[in-house]
Amino acid sequence: MIKIITCPLCQSKNHSLIHKDRHREYLSCSDCRFVFVPKSFHLSEADEKLRYDTHNNDPSDNRYRQFLSQLAEPLLQKIPEKSYGLDFGSGPGPTLSLMLEEKKHHVELYDKFYASNQGVFIKKFDFITATEVVEHLRSPMLEFKRLTSTLRAGGYIALMTHLLTEETDFSNWYYKNDPSHIGFFNKQSLAYLAKELKLELDIYSERVIFLKKLG
Numbered sequence: 001m002i003k004i005i006t007c008p009l010c011q012s013k014n015h016s017l018i019h020k021d022r023h024r025e026y027l028s029c030s031d032c033r034f035v036f037v038p039k040s041f042h043l044s045e046a047d048e049k050l051r052y053d054t055h056n057n058d059p060s061d062n063r064y065r066q067f068l069s070q071l072a073e074p075l076l077q078k079i080p081e082k083s084y085g086l087d088f089g090s091g092p093g094p095t096l097s098l099m100l101e102e103k104k105h106h107v108e109l110y111d112k113f114y115a116s117n118q119g120v121f122i123k124k125f126d127f128i129t130a131t132e133v134v135e136h137l138r139s140p141m142l143e144f145k146r147l148t149s150t151l152r153a154g155g156y157i158a159l160m161t162h163l164l165t166e167e168t169d170f171s172n173w174y175y176k177n178d179p180s181h182i183g184f185f186n187k188q189s190l191a192y193l194a195k196e197l198k199l200e201l202d203i204y205s206e207r208v209i210f211l212k213k214l215g
Contacts, residue, residue, distance in 0.1 A: 009034040009141050009189060010196075019170050026176065033188035034140075035164060042138065043179055049113050051180050057093030068096045068160075071131060071208050075158045076103055078210065083126035084108075088147060089133030090115055096129055124152050131160040135181040141193070148197045148213060157199070157211040161185060165206065185209075 006013055007029035014030035024041035028034075043051070058064060079085075083105045087097040090109040097107035108123070109115040128147050137143050147157055162175045164186040175181060185193075190209060194201040200212040 003040075005038050007032060007034055008036055008137075008139055008183060010192060011141075019176075023179065026170070029189070032192040033186055034192075035170075035184040035186070035189075037182040039138075042182055048136075048180050052092060052113060055092055057091050057095055059093060059095040059098050061095075064095060065099060068099060068131060070205070071129065071158055071160045072096060072099050074204055074208065074210075075127065075129070075156065076100075078156055079105070079127050082106070084124075085127040085129065086110060086120055086123075086125045086147075086150065088128055088130045089136070096131055100129075121146060121150055123150060125150055125155060126152055127156045127158060129158045129160075134159055134161050134185065135175070135178075135183055137183060140183055141196070144193060144197060148199065151213045153213055153215050155213050157213075159209040159211070160207055161209070163187070163190075163203070163206050163209070 004013055005015065005027065007015060010029060010032040012029050012031040015027040016030060017025060018028045018035065019026040024037050027036055027038060081104065085100060085105055085107045087094060087107050088110050090097060090111045092114050094109055097109060100107050108120050110117055110120045128151060134140060151157065164184050170176065176184065187203060190201055190203065194211060198214050200214055202210040204210060
């Protein structure tokens with residue numbers, strides 16, 4: 001039986017192969033333009049965790065803090081004082097949450113491997129951060145729906161990921177080479193996501209995106 005491959009963002013069956021290397025294939029959805037790796041090439045969850053365990057996310061590392069400040073600084077300009085947030089995909093060494101708490105905000109943590117507290121999804125947040133997370137999601141639309149449901153009206157989902165642009169030379173793009181990176185957003189796929197979930201899209205830079213919940 002031939003397995004029908006569907007886009008993990010919009011569920012379309014219309015897609016084309018845009019690149020293939022010795023490890024896996026990369027498809028581009030013809031409808032929402034999301035670029036994704038088919039499930040047959042995904043790491044197992046055990047192998048995925050082994051890879052994350054090698055990440056050295058040290059809160060005392062000034063270079064890492066500087067990297068995260070690309071998102072933290074513009075987010076701090078958007079949210080009210082003493083806001084309540086969620087760091088989604090906080091990883092083995094939560095750092096962004098500490099940076100925001102140093103500015104008097106309160107931040108809960110969720111990570112499927114390191115802080116798997118499902119209770120956060122029944123709470124309501126003023127903001128949600130996801131830094132270097134969305135490129136790992138197996139079911140991105142499902143996860144974004146879940147995040148949006150926990151967000152108060154006027155609240156923000158703040159993303160850090162490396163966007164695909166028209167200038168990207170995909171065959172030589174470093175970001176695709178991480179075997180745990182399985183989905184790649186561009187302006188078109190972000191616009192589709194925002195429209196579907198009634199979010200206002202603000203592409204702040206090639207690495208930082210804000211989605212504001214309307215209504």
